[in-house]
Amino acid sequence: xxxxxxxxxxxxxxxxxxxxxxxxxxxxxxxxxxxxxxxxxxxxxxxxxxxxxxxxxxxxxxxxxxxxxxxxxxxxxxxxxxxxxxxxxxxxxxxxxxxxxxxxxxxxxxxxxxxxxxxxxxxxxxxxxxxxxxxxxxxxxxxxxxxxxxxxxxxxxxxxxxxxxxxxxxxxxxxxxxxxxxxxxxxxxxxxxxxxxxxxxxxx
Amino acid sequence: xxxxxxxxxxxxxxxxxxxxxxxxxxxxxxxxxxxxxxxxxxxxxxxxxxxxxxxxxxxxxxxxxxxxxxxxxxxxxxxxxxxxxxxxxxxxxxxxxxxxxxxxxxxxxxxxxxxxxxxxxxxxxxxxxxxxxxxxxxxxxxxxxxxxxxxxxxxxxxxxxxxxxxxxxxxxxxxxxxxxxxxxxxxxxxxxxxxxxxxxxxxxxxxxxxxxxxxxxxxxxx
Numbered sequence: 150x151x152x153x154x155x156x157x158x159x160x161x162x163x164x165x166x167x168x169x170x171x172x173x174x175x176x177x178x179x180x181x182x183x184x185x186x187x188x189x190x191x192x193x194x195x196x197x198x199x200x201x202x203x204x205x206x207x208x209x210x211x212x213x214x215x216x217x218x219x220x221x222x223x224x225x226x227x228x229x230x231x232x233x234x235x236x237x238x239x240x241x242x243x244x245x246x247x248x249x250x251x252x253x254x255x256x257x258x259x260x261x262x263x264x265x266x267x268x269x270x271x272x273x274x275x276x277x278x279x280x281x282x283x284x285x286x287x288x289x290x291x292x293x294x295x296x297x298x299x300x301x302x303x304x305x306x307x308x309x310x311x312x313x314x315x316x317x318x319x320x321x322x323x324x325x326x327x328x329x330x331x332x333x334x335x336x337x338x339x340x341x342x343x344x345x346x347x348x349x350x351x352x353x
Numbered sequence: 354x355x356x357x358x359x360x361x362x363x364x365x366x367x368x369x370x371x372x373x374x375x376x377x378x379x380x381x382x383x384x385x386x387x388x389x390x391x392x393x394x395x396x397x398x399x400x401x402x403x404x405x406x407x408x409x410x411x412x413x414x415x416x417x418x419x420x421x422x423x424x425x426x427x428x429x430x431x432x433x434x435x436x437x438x439x440x441x442x443x444x445x446x447x448x449x450x451x452x453x454x455x456x457x458x459x460x461x462x463x464x465x466x467x468x469x470x471x472x473x474x475x476x477x478x479x480x481x482x483x484x485x486x487x488x489x490x491x492x493x494x495x496x497x498x499x500x501x502x503x504x505x506x507x508x509x510x511x512x513x514x515x516x517x518x519x520x521x522x523x524x525x526x527x528x529x530x531x532x533x534x535x536x537x538x539x540x541x542x543x544x545x546x547x548x549x550x551x552x553x554x555x556x557x558x559x560x561x562x563x564x565x566x567x568x569x570x571x572x573x574x575x
Contacts, residue, residue: 178448180455257361277365
């Protein structure tokens with residue numbers, strides 16, 4: 150049984166910045182960690198992988214009906230072809246917002262998130278308050294994010310408990326008929342793909 | 354086991370800060386994430402075991418630690434539990450000699466390929482017991498049925514509730530077994546929809562829904 154004392158981590162400095170440095174030093178001394186690999190991992194998630202990936206997929210779903218069907222039915226083969234596959238995005242499921250249903254994604258047990266499509270989750274997604282409240286009072290949470298629901302729209306919350314990762318396809322804003330895929334992608338925010346926002350242009 | 358990490362509907366009742374947008378608010382956050390990924394490559398544990406390690410932090414630590422401190426705490430505890438690092442090394446702040454695992458260390462030139470390769474969790478298993486549209490009840494209590502105090506991905510708030518299978522995901526590695534080194538024991542995995550009122554009573558809006566991924570052994574026919 151877990152207990153409340155004597156965890157090995159308590160042997161490291163209490164200041165977290167020093168703690169992570171100490172652990173890196175120990176692991177580097179032992180040949181278990183290559184600091185250059187850590188730099189590479191950080192560069193990947195800071196500069197190469199982020200919500201632009203997901204936004205491009207959503208914009209394409211808005212403009213290409215065959216692609217939309219593919220994403221809704223069996224997205225992984227095509228995502229792999231597009232290079233949008235990898236750790237924490239092995240099993241994607243796309244859920245569409247409609248005038249009848251607004252979807253919201255959370256992971257109450259930890260912070261599961263589709264890294265290859267959205268990057269690393271923002272602070273609020275990992276917060277205790279979001280993990281606790283979004284399942285019990287999703288409408289209050291959505292209001293705090295400034296999301297206004299359509300009259301009569303139900304809320305469907307997805308709690309990611311497995312390795313399946315859910316991505317919300319926001320409704321396409323009205324008046325965007327003439328826009329290119331690239332222009333549409335610029336309207337797709339990270340929060341809208343979690344369900345804690347709407348695509349730009351739909352906000353009142 | 355249901356501990357403080359099992360937060361759905363329970364802890365963390367304060368305000369959410371939608372402006373808290375940073376993925377890495379501090380430099381050590383990115384370092385902590387990278388260390389976790391790099392150490393994962395040593396092959397001493399799987400994702401379920403690393404989640405369990407974080408869940409085994411004391412309640413006081415779990416509540417008091419910032420997000421990436423929890424990762425660091427779980428990582429350090431796992432490294433010691435697996436004998437990869439010793440308490441003496443933690444106390445000294447230096448590693449004592451080269452580890453026999455060092456040949457497994459993730460090198461910079463392998464990072465892109467390793468991250469892109471992913472780690473799919475689908476497996477072959479017996480035919481599913483339930484089909485889309487079936488009514489099911491989530492097992493109660495929400496705890497590991499095999500390992501006392503063990504890891505599970507059945508949140509406490511759903512235990513005992515009746516829902517409906519809406520998606521069949523095929524068979525996936527079973528966390529309740531895999532977290533404890535008892536094998537992957539793959540099982541059919543389903544997305545199960547619950548009426549929000551089934552879970553929260555009249556405080557929930559009628560018609561609102563929750564969907565959770567549930568392994569077959571979490572469910573019984575309803």
